[in-house]
Amino acid sequence: MAQQLPPSARVLTLGSCFADSIGTRLAAHKVNVVVNPFGTVFQPLALARLLRATLGEDVDWQQHLVEARGRWQSYDLHGSQGAPTPVELLQDIQQTVRRTGEFLRGADAVLLTLGTAWAYRLRETGELVSNCHKMPAELFNKELLTPDEIINALAETHAYLRRVNPKLRIILTVSPVRHLRDTLPLNAVSKSVLRVACHYLSELLPEVSYFPAYELLMDDLRDYRFYAADMLHPSEVAEDYVWEKFARTYFDADFGRFRKEWAGLSQALGHRPLNAAAPEHRQFLVATRERLERLSRQRVNVAAELREVDERLATLPVPADVVAPEPELDSEERVDIGRDETAEISTPTEAAASADGALATNSERHARLSPEEFRAQRSGRNNRPERGQREEHNADSKPEHPIADAAAHAAMANLAVPFEAFDDSVVETSPAVEEAELDPTKKKKRRSRGGAKRTARKNAARLAAGGDDEVLASAEPDETAEGPQRFPATHSRKPAGRASSPNRCP
Structure with missing residues (x-):
């Protein structure tokens, strides 16, 4: 297995909603990550074309623009990527492609989550689309991709990526989310095609590995207790379980130690006191801020958390013992008379006499017969x-x-x-x-x-x-x-x- 990633790694996640789940947890643990910049993409060939476009391949974005559901959208992107006018949409797409390409040139790993092998081809142009945007079904033809098509498209994309960024690692995985619109039998066929393609890609291409997220949910957990209310998506417990496996597989021990420390800090940041004016709460926030500053010196981006703690401290009342008023100075002369207790004053002669008497008494007492x-x-x-x-x-x-x-x-x-x-x-x-x-x-x-x-x-x-x-x-x-x-x-x-x-x- 290749060398594990450090906490300072740069990771790009693309693909289905499972890529959002892993990317969100990476961002929560202060990993430099870009999560699905083009929105959720299920189809493997559309995913490969977007990656090549970020590295400079020419794509005619204008011919795939369509007005749907009250705004302009693109067949190549998710429905969340839209604009009121075609010009604004094209500008947004170009900016997204440019920013993703810049990040990808210095990235350490790319996580690709394949969602389905079923694809839709636009009858008008004969090209595969990424999203139908709920347009009429007669505009598309539904077809099942073959493992060879997926392997060829991703192998070509792998060559593009390695040529621009030789150190880049590619992590493949199959989304465990079922597509019931394709029916359960066809969903099983689709997942099988994706799994075969991932197997050959991880075996043939360098710096390509497969993470068994699909197998962990289907065979390891294998219970509807680990599914959400829709019985399709994994529950939060299942996502945490898969995330734990992913972090231990691809990140080193330093990241594991950081996760433990960050878990305590996250709990401290989420704490809400019963009495915010208590001095103990101020001490708690000050200690939390010191821990965040220590992480900041380790090049961990905690600027947002520091601002949050500073805002909380600013809203707290000032303690009474912090600012003590100084006494006013005047020209009146004052004499320090000391304490009220009366002290016994003896003359030097009396002190010497008492000392001699004590010595005489001691000498008499210690005389032995x-x-x-x-x-x-x-x-x-x-x-x-x-x-x-x-x-x-x-x-x-x-x-x-x-x-x-x-x-x-x-x-x-x-x-x-x-x-x-x-x-x-x-x-x-x-x-x-x-x-x-x-x-x-x-x-x-x-x-x-x-x-x-x-x-x-x-x-x-x-x-x-x-x-x-x-x-x-x-x-x-x-x-x-x-x-x-x-x-x-x-x-x-x-x-x-x-x-x-x-x-x-x-």
């Missing part, structure tokens, strides 16, 4: 015995009045103790830990994770009890009490591993 110094200091401050003598003292002394002692303890707990009385940096070390540190050869007892957690909780409780002792010691002692200051038993410190009650058996 050894366990022996801490116990000696606490013992001297509270008149309490050493840790080794506390067991005997606790065993010999029992609270004579436990209720009074509890009340005194509650009162002592409610005292307001200053924050400086606490020393969080001091940590008391138990005798067991000290003994383990002094004797590194002693093997430590292995404990499970649960035992370690329980030990940690016990040590935390002991440290908390030691903190309570410090709080109570910092309070002012009762001068009326006799003997040493007594504390509730719940706040006493017990040596590790020793009994707290004299009644407990060893």
